Each structure stands twice: as structure tokens, then as C-alpha cells.
Amino acid sequence: MSAPFNPESFVAKNVRDIPRSGIREFFDIVQSQKGVISLGVGEPDFVTPWHIREAAIYALEHGRTTYTSNLGLPKLREAIATMVEENFKVTYDPKTQIIITVGVSEALDIALRAIINPGDEIIYHEPCYVSYSPSVSLAHGIPVAVSCKPENNFAVTAEAIERAITPRTKALMLNFPTNPTGGTMTRTDLLKIADVCLRHNLLVLTDEIYSELTFEGEHTSIASLPGMRERTIFLHGFSKAYAMTGFRVGYACGPAELIEAMMRIHQYSMLCASIISQEAATEAILHGEPDTIEMRDQYRVRRNFIVNAFNQMGLTCHLPRGSFYAFPSIQSTGLASKEFAIRLLREHQVACVPGSAFGPSGEGFLRCCFATSLDQIQVAADRIAKFVKSLR
Ligand SMILES: Cc1ncc(COP(=O)(O)O)c(C=O)c1O
Numbered sequence: 164m165s166a167p168f169n170p171e172s173f174v175a176k177n178v179r180d181i182p183r184s185g186i187r188e189f190f191d192i193v194q195s196q197k198g199v200i201s202l203g204v205g206e207p208d209f210v211t212p213w214h215i216r217e218a219a220i221y222a223l224e225h226g227r228t229t230y231t232s233n234l235g236l237p238k239l240r241e242a243i244a245t246m247v248e249e250n251f252k253v254t255y256d257p258k259t260q261i262i263i264t265v266g267v268s269e270a271l272d273i274a275l276r277a278i279i280n281p282g283d284e285i286i287y288h289e290p291c292y293v294s295y296s297p298s299v300s301l302a303h304g305i306p307v308a309v310s311c312k313p314e315n316n317f318a319v320t321a322e323a324i325e326r327a328i329t330p331r332t333k334a335l336m337l338n339f340p341t342n343p344t345g346g347t348m349t350r351t352d353l354l355k356i357a358d359v360c361l362r363h364n365l366l367v368l369t370d371e372i373y374s375e376l377t378f379e380g381e382h383t384s385i386a387s388l389p390g391m392r393e394r395t396i397f398l399h400g401f402s403k404a405y406a407m408t409g410f411r412v413g414y415a416c417g418p419a420e421l422i423e424a425m426m427r428i429h430q431y432s433m434l435c436a437s438i439i440s441q442e443a444a445t446e447a448i449l450h451g452e453p454d455t456i457e458m459r460d461q462y463r464v465r466r467n468f469i470v471n472a473f474n475q476m477g478l479t480c481h482l483p484r485g486s487f488y489a490f491p492s493i494q495s496t497g498l499a500s501k502e503f504a505i506r507l508l509r510e511h512q513v514a515c516v517p518g519s520a521f522g523p524s525g526e527g528f529l530r531c532c533f534a535t536s537l538d539q540i541q542v543a544a545d546r547i548a549k550f551v552k553s554l555r
Contacts, residue, residue, distance in 0.1 A: 177300055177301060177303065178301070180300065181297045181300060181301065182297075184293045184294075184520070186203070186204075186293055186516055186520050189203070189504065189505075189514075189516060189517065189520065190203060190204070190514075192505065192508060193508065193514045196508065196509075196512060197512075198512050199508065199512045199513070199514050200512065200513050200514070200535075200539050200542060200543040200546070201513075201514040201532075201535065202513065202514060202515050202531040202532050202533065202535060202540070202543055203514040203515060203516050203532060204532065205342060205343075205487070205488065205530075205532050205534070206402070206403075206406075206408045206532075206534065207403065207406035207408070207458065207487070207534045208534050208535045208536060209406040209458055209534075210406065211405065211406050211407050211409075211410070211443070212405065212406070212447075212451060212454040214446060214450060214451075215405060215407065215443050215446050215447045215451060215454075216443070217446075218442050218443045218445065218446035218447075219410075219439045219440070219442060219443040221442070222438065222439050222442035222443075223439060227438055227439065227442060228438065228439070229438060230434060230435050230438070231263075231435045231436070231438050231441060232435065233262075233426055233429060233430040233434065233435055234261070234262050234263065234422075234426060235261070235262060235263025235414070235435060235436060235441055236263065236438070236441045236442070236445065237257065237258075238445055239263055239441050239444055239445045239448070240257035240258075240261040240263065240414075241257045242445055242448045242449055243255075243257065243261055243414055243416070243448060244256070244257040244261060244416075246448050247397070247399075247416060251371070251374075251384045251386065251387055251397070252384075252387040253384065253386045253387050253392055253397065253416070254392075255397075255416040255417075256419070259419040259422065259423070260416055260417060260418065260419050260422055261414060261415070261416045261422065262414060262415050262422050262425055262426055262429060263412065263413075263414050263435070263436045263441055263444075264400075264412075264413045264414055264415060264429065264433070264436060265411045265412070265413070265433050265436050265437075266400055266402060266411045266412060266413040267370060267372050267398050267399065267400040267402070267413040268294065268413070269413065269429070269433060269436075270398045270400070270413050270414060270415040270425075271294065271295075271298055271368070271370065271398055272298055272301075272302075273415075273425040273428045273429050273432075274368055274396045274398065274415060274417075274421075274425055275298050275299055275302040275304065275368075276302045276428050277421060277424040277425045277427075277428060278333060278334060278366060278421070278424075279299070279302040279303060279304035279333065280303075280333075281303040281304075282303070282304070282305060282331060283304045283305065283331060283332075283333040283334075284304065284305045284306075284307050284329060284331040284332045284333060285299045285304050285305070285306055285307065285332075285333060285334050285335075285336060286307045286308075286309055286324060286327050286328070286332060286334070286335045286336070286365075287299075287306060287307070287308060287309070287335070287336040287337075288308070288309050288310070288311050288319040288336075288337065288338075288341070289308040289309065289310050289311065289521065289522035289523070289524040289525070290310075290311065290317075290341075290343055290344055290490075290518060290521035290522050290524050290525035290528070291308075291336075291338060291341065291342070291343075291521055291522060292338060292341075292342045292343075292370070292521070293520060293521060295336060295338075296308070296522065304333075305331070307327050307332070308522055308523075308524065309323045309324055309326075309327050310323075310522075310523075310524035311341070311344065311346055311524065313344075313479075313481050313490075313492065316346055316347075316481055316482075316484070317341060317344035317345070317346025317481065317490070318339075318346050318347065318348050318349075318352055319337070319346075319348070319356070320352070320355075321352070321355035321356045321358065321359050324356060324359055325359050325363075328359075328363050328365075332363065332365060333365070333366060334365055334366040334367065334368055335356075335360060335365050335366075335367050335368070336367075336368045336369075336370065337356075337367060337368070337369045337370065337385060338369075338370040338372070338373075339373075339374075339382075339485070340373040340374070340376060340377060340382075340483070340484065340485025340486040341373075341485075341486065342372075342373065342486055342488060342521075343486075343488050343490055343516070343518070343521045343525065343528075343530035344481075344483065344486075344488065344490045344528075345481075345482075345483020345484060345485055345486045345487075345488050345489065345490060346483070346484075346485075347377060347380065347382070347484040347485045348383070349380070349383075350381075350383040350388075353383055353385050353388060354388060356385065357385055357388045357389070357390065357391050360385075360391070360394065361390050361391075361394075365394070366394050366395070366396070366421075367385055367386075367391065367394060367395040367396070368395075368396045368398060369384060369385050369386055369395055369396070369397055369398065370398045370399075371384055371397060371398060371399040372398070372399060372400050372402065372403050372404075372413075373403055373485050373486040373487075374399070374404075374485070375403070375404035375455050375459065376403060376404065376459055376462060376485055376486055376487060377484065377485040378459070378462075378463050378466065378483075378484055378485060379484045380484060382485070384397065386416075393418060394418075395417060396415055396416075396417040396421055396425075397415065397416040397417060398413065398414075398415050399413065399414055399415075399416075400412065400413025400414065401413065401443075401444050401447055401448075403486075403487075404451075404455045404458075405447040405451050405454065405455060406454075406458065407440075407443065407444070407447065410437075410440040410443055410444065411436070411437065411440060412436050412437070412440040412441060412443070412444045413436075462487050462533065462534065464537065465487075465533040465534075465535075465537050465540055466482075466483060466487070466489065466533055468533075468537060468540060468541070468544075469489050469531060469533050469540055469544060470482055470483070470489055472544035472547075472548070473489060473491040473531075473544075473547075475548075476544075476547065476548040476551050476552075477495055477551060478491040478492060478493055478495065478496075478529075478547075478551060479491065479492045479495070480492070487532055487533050487534040488530050488531065488532055488533070489530075489531045489533060490518065490528050490529070490530055490531075491528065491529055491531065492527055492528055493518075493527060493528065493529050494527040496551060496554045497554070498554070499517075499519070499526065499527075500517035500518040500519045500525065500526055500527060500528060500529060501517040501519055503517065503529060504516065504517040504529060505517075506550070507546075507547065507550050510550060510553075511546040511547070511549060511550045512546065513543045513546045513547055513550075515529045515530060515531045515547075516529070516530040516532075517529065517530075518530060531543075
């Protein structure tokens with residue numbers, strides 16, 4: 164008799180060790196409740212602008228249903244090169260230094276897999292997007308978190324990064340404006356971080372997905388700073404700025420050798436991003452800027468309302484200068500963030516994400532996505548205020 168088959172024993176150890184996303188776990192509860200206002204999921208409430216959807220329809224109508232080159236449609240890479248040069252002041256060769264991916268998610272994954280040898284340490288700032296630490300672990304690297312504080316507007320400091328560096332440190336991951344805090348960086352502070360990277364010979368991965376949703380000040384990418392273009396992989400996509408989450412399209416720009424290494428993984432895993440999405444993305448990048456500006460203006464109005472509402476109800480909330488997330492402190496209530504979020508959902512039907520889902524530094528906070536209508540945000544804010552009052 165052979166031993167009973169145990170499927171779980173076949174799961175690789177580093178996969179078994181990965182926790183389920185704190186957001187997923189939470190949204191399983193949301194599904195089971197009625198009348199819930201969701202400030203949970205981090206995606207635009209706007210439908211993709213019509214001319215972008217039309218470009219996808221046009222591609223289908225004309226039978227554009229094939230694979231593209233592994234790097235992606237040349238016209239899309241050319242449009243990206245032009246936009247990145249104009250808006251971010253960094254020049255890339257569309258033939259060798261840009262790859263189109265299945266969202267920033269894939270770009271991040273293949274960038275990490277392309278650079279990590281087992282045991283390499285990757286520094287990132289926390290609270291952060293849920294996939295950062297698991298993506299490093301899945302690539303057999305060691306994630307090293309540096310925490311960002313509200314008193315510093317959730318920016319990361321060069322000193323904190325330098326303290327975390329060891330002989331095994333290979334790269335630094337940055338995401339400004341940040342999911343979940345809305346933190347941004349000034350050019351002056353980024354220059355200090357660039358100096359650390361140059362002195363310690365670090366590679367930088369910069370996730371620019373919220374850069375167009377910067378409400379105050381000018382966004383600077385670390386890739387544009389002196390000496391940094393050569394040592395930075397610039398990741399960006401269409402999900403947030405153009406409300407295109409379902410199209411699953413993003414890109415990475417960087418030194419040709421690193422893009423080539425990423426392409427080797429991409430060609431055997433994804434092969435290419437969907438041609439229909441690439442056609443839509445081309446239209447977005449060529450003609451979508453006015454839509455982005457209009458959406459950003461609406462997010463700003465909602466941000467001002469929700470931040471003010473939190474501060475008025477006694478939940479201290481710093482002003483997020485970018486992204487579409489507010490990150491109020493709930494420490495004054497005495498509840499842990501998960502308990503607060505679960506009770507808010509069960510007792511008052513508002514879904515927010517506990518800060519702890521974004522790493523231990525997120526404990527004591529709540530992520531509230533304001534990419535939902537102002538009417539809904541107003542009702543949600545009333546309900547949250549009622550809940551907070553009931554705790555006093
Ligand atoms: C910081 C950050 N990076 C990447 C992603 C994933 O983006 P995409 O839809 O392009 O895969 C998200 C999505 O929420 C995000 O917040």
C-alpha cells in the first residue's frame with residue numbers, strides 16, 4: 164500500500180510560508196454582508212474612459228487578436244518613452260529599455276526574480292502595498308522593512324534606509340505616492356536616498372503607479388536624479404491613472420541588461436501582455452491625460468472631505484499628498500486595526516482595510532480608499548463617526 168496522497172505536502176516551503184493577503188481575508192467577510200459601503204478595494208470607481216475602451220473594441224473588430232513581440236507593441240513602447248521623457252525627465256530607448264507587462268504586478272515580480280539570488284536582501288518601506296514582502300520571499304530573497312511614520316508624513320528617510328543596509332543588501336524598493344498611506348517624497352529627500360544608493364551600490368525599483376495622482380507639489384522619480392537612471396528599474400502602469408485595472412497592463416523601463424533579464428522570464432511565463440490591452444494602453448497614453456486630470460480633481464475633492472471628517476471625529480489623519488487612500492490613526496479608540504475594521508463592518512456596514520494588512524508598521528491605522536463617490540463617502544463618514552462615538 165502506498166502512503167496516502169497529501170496535496171499540501173507538495174506545496175513548496177516558501178509558498179506555504181506566505182500568509183494570505185490581509186485584504187482578501189477581509190473581503191471574504193464583506194461578501195457576506197448587505198448594504199455595505201466599501202472604502203476597501205484600491206481601484207478607481209470610474210469606468211475606463213470611453214475612447215480607451217473604444218480603442219480595445221476597434222482592435223477586436225479589426226481582428227487584432229494575436230500575440231505581440233515579447234517586449235510589447237513597438238508603438239506603445241515608443242509612446243511610453245515619449246511620455247516618460249516629458250513627464251518624468253528620464254530617457255529610455257523603446258527598442259531595448261522598455262518591456263510591456265501584465266500590470267505593475269508582473270513587472271515587479273519579474274524585476275525581483277531577475278535580480279535576486281537566494282538570500283539577497285531587499286529593503287522596502289512600510290506600511291506598503293501587500294505584495295512587496297511576499298514577492299521578495301517568493302523570489303527567494305529576504306524582505307527588510309523600514310518603517311515610515313505619520314510625523315514624517317509617511318516619507319522614508321535616508322538615515323533609516325542606511326541603517327537597514329547589510330553586505331547582503333541588493334536593492335531598494337520605493338513606492339511614492341504610497342499605497343496605503345498617500346505619503347510622498349520631496350526631491351531634496353530623494354536626493355539623500357540617491358546618495359545612499361550610490362555609496363552602497365544599490366539597485367532601485369521604483370513603483371510609480373500613483374505618480375499621476377499627486378495632489379500637491381511636483382512628483383519626482385528617483386530615476387531622474389543624477390546617476391540614478393543607470394541603477395533604477397522604473398515600474399509604471401495604467402490601472403490607477405486611467406482607471407484600467409481590468410486591462411492588466413503595465414511596463415518597466417531600465418538598463419537594457421536588466422530589461423533583457425526580465426524579458427527572459429516574461430517570455431516563458433506570460434509571453435506578452437494582451438494585444439487588446441496594449442492597443443487600449445496606447446490610446447490612453449497618447450490621448451488620456453485630460454481624463455487623468457479630471458479624475459484627479461475629483462479625488463482631491465473627496466480627499467479633502469474625508470481627511471477633514473476623520474480629524475473632526477477625533478481620528479488623526481495626515482493629508483495624503485498623492486494616491487487615493489486616507490490612512491487615519493485609530494489608536495485613540497484603543498482597538499487593534501483588525502478588530503476596528505471588523506466591528507465597523509459588522510456594526511455599521513462600512514468596509515475599510517485594517518492597517519496591519521500592510522505590514523506591522525500599519526498597526527493602529529485604517530486604510531480608507533476615497534475612489535468612490537462623494538455621496539457614498541459622506542454616508543460612510545457619518546457611520547464611522549457614529550461607531551467612534553459608541554467606543555467612547
Ligand atoms: C503600489 C502598487 N503597486 C502595484 C499595484 C498593482 O498594479 P497593477 O494593477 O498594475 O498590477 C498596486 C495595486 O493596487 C499598487 O497599489
